[in-house]
Amino acid sequence: MKLNFFPFNMFGDLTRFAARMTKAARINMQRSIRLQLIFTFSVCVAATMLTYSISNSFLRQFNQTATIQYNTSDIENTGRELADFIRWNDRTAQDLQEYINEPRFGDQYKIMFIDPEGRVIFKNSKVTETQVDVHSLVRNAMDRSNYGVWTKGKEVTSFYPVEVQGQKGYMVISGVPEPYLSYYYSDSSLAMFAAAAAFIFLFYWMTKRKMRYIEELAQGLMEISRGNLNYRVEQRSKDELGTLASHINHMTEELQRTIEEERRAERTKNELITNVSHDLRTPLTLIMGYLRLLKDKNFENEQQAETYMNIAFSKSEKLKGLIDDLFDYTKLSNHDIRMHQEKVCLNELLEQLSEELVGYAEENELKLRRILPPEKLMVTIDADKMIRVFENLLTNAVKYSLKPGVVTVAMTRENDHVRVCVTNFGDPIAKEELPKLFDRFYRVDASRSSASGGTGLGLAIAKSIVDAHNGEIWAESEESEIRFCVKLKLA
Incomplete structure (x- = not known):
């Protein structure tokens, strides 16, 4: 099996991989202030080191110190050369004498060959000694200053053990090292100052935009704290500061919504007091009026007295109904009523309820039509509360409705939900009025006369009950066709 190697494909893969890693690193850095600070600090440290290196290399030439040093390498190299000449060339004493008498040696160094007892066997012209103390020679040869630095005039001695024509001894080389001038450069404190200034400036410049953004967020919070809930901070980044800006805006929106709800609740409370006072006063005034007539016996006969009594009783029932509705609505709004939910067949519930209201519809010259599916649709509800919802919609x-006419109850299945719609034909309702129908005490008729409608709490109570079942209720209007729909989740 032959394998083809494509280096360009590998280079392309590596390039694409590097591009993906770079993009991922950039995205992660945009989302994390911690990574941004690490990157900023790394760049500042690198710039600081570069600044120090450049400035120090320029400034240190002004901080140079000259010292005199002595080079001993020539003496040691010469001694090693002589030792090798004897060791590898098997020279005679005469050859060695001629070699050390060469001008290049004689002019600079003292060279001699001594036996183990210290007697000088042969030497060059600069040597005057005939006997050498070997012990002192070794001690003086090893007595060197640190780092090879020699004082002027101090003689350096180097010796090597050799054998010349079977005679063992030492080749000794002595001389004064050549002095030379050495310069030492010390680091400049100005370079340290320049490096520190570069770090501070670069770090300030790279973090300036973030710090300005933090100041903007702080000013935005101050503006919001003054009560300007329409103020919004700008979300300029995807990191934690951007998230903070988003949370500040969300907090402001929630605070604004809460305050508006409190104001709306205050207005609603005032409207509730006004409306309840009006709706309670009207029947109560009539009851008190007819009871006063009965108390004062201001009637012509017993039949008229009975009529007054019946009217007062009817208004008392209506007053009780209003109080009951108000009490139920308040409890439902505050979630004080516990729902006793159970599995119920919604087909049978609507069939039974509509059958009970057939007579009421016929009394009003209306026909009640039911469109229910053959499939039994089960829902988990509080049956008594839900009967009140549908009873309110039907009544x-x-x-x-326009008389004569038809009222239709239709039930359809929508995936895992069931929808029930009550349809009738009446006066058209504007679309902007439809959501208000479920507000308490709201009537499409501007008149607040109880003769034109009920208490104004029926649809509000129905909505509270449906909401408690996690369902939906809404109204639709197309010309004279009006629909009220309820949507519940199937069990």
């Missing part, structure tokens, strides 16, 4: 449909 409203009968009450506000």
Whole structure:
């Protein structure tokens, strides 16, 4: 099996991999202030080191110190050369004498060959001694200053053990090292100052935009704290500061919404007090009026007295109904009513309820039509509360329908939900009025006369019950066709 190697493909893969890693690193850095600070600090440290290196290399030439040193390498090299000449060339004493008498040696160094007892066997012209103390020679040869630095005039001695024509001894070389001038450069404190200044400037410049953004967030919080809830901070980044800006805006929106809800609740409370006072006062005034007539016996006969009594009783029932509705709505709004939910067949519940209201519809010259699927659709509900919802929708449909006419109850399945719609034909309702129908005490008719409708709490109570079942309720209007729909989740 032949394998083809494509270096360009490998280079392309490595390039694409490097591009992906670079892109991922850039994205992660954009999302993390910690990584941004690490990158900023690394860049500042690298710039600081570069600044120090450049500035110190320029400034240190002004901080040079000259010292005199002595080079001993020539003496040691010469001694090693003589030892090798004897060791590898098997020279005679005469050859060695001629070699050490060469001008290049004689003019600079003292060279001699001594036996183990210190007697000088042969030497060059600069040597005057005939006997040498070997012990002192070794001690003086090893007595060197640190780092090879010699004082002027001090003689350096180097010796090597050799054998010349079978005679063992030492080749000794002595001389004064040549002095030379050496310069030492010390680091400049100005370079350290320049490096520190570069770090501070670069770090300040690279973090300036972030610090300005933090100041903007702080100013935004101050503006919001003054009560300007319409103020929004700008989200300029994807990191933690951007997340903070988003949370500040969300907090402001929630605070604004809460305050508006509190104001709306205050207005609603005032409207509630006004409306309740109006709706309670009207029947109560009539009750008190007819009871006063009965108390003062201001009637012509017993039949008229009974009529007054019936009217007062009817208004008392209506007053009780208003108080009950108000009490139920308040409890539902505050979630004080516990729902006793159970699995119920919604087909059978609607069939039974509509059958009970057939007579009421016929009394109002209406026909009640039911469109229910053959499939039994089960829902988990509080049956008594849900009966009240559909009963309210059906009685409203009968009450506000054009006579004669038809009221339709239709139920359809929508995936895992069931929708029930009550349809009737009546006066058209503007689209902007439809959501307000579920507000308490709201009537499409501007008149607040109880004769034109009920208490104004029926649809508000229905919505509270449906919401408690996690369902939906809404109204639709197309010309004179009006629909109220309820959507519940199937069990």
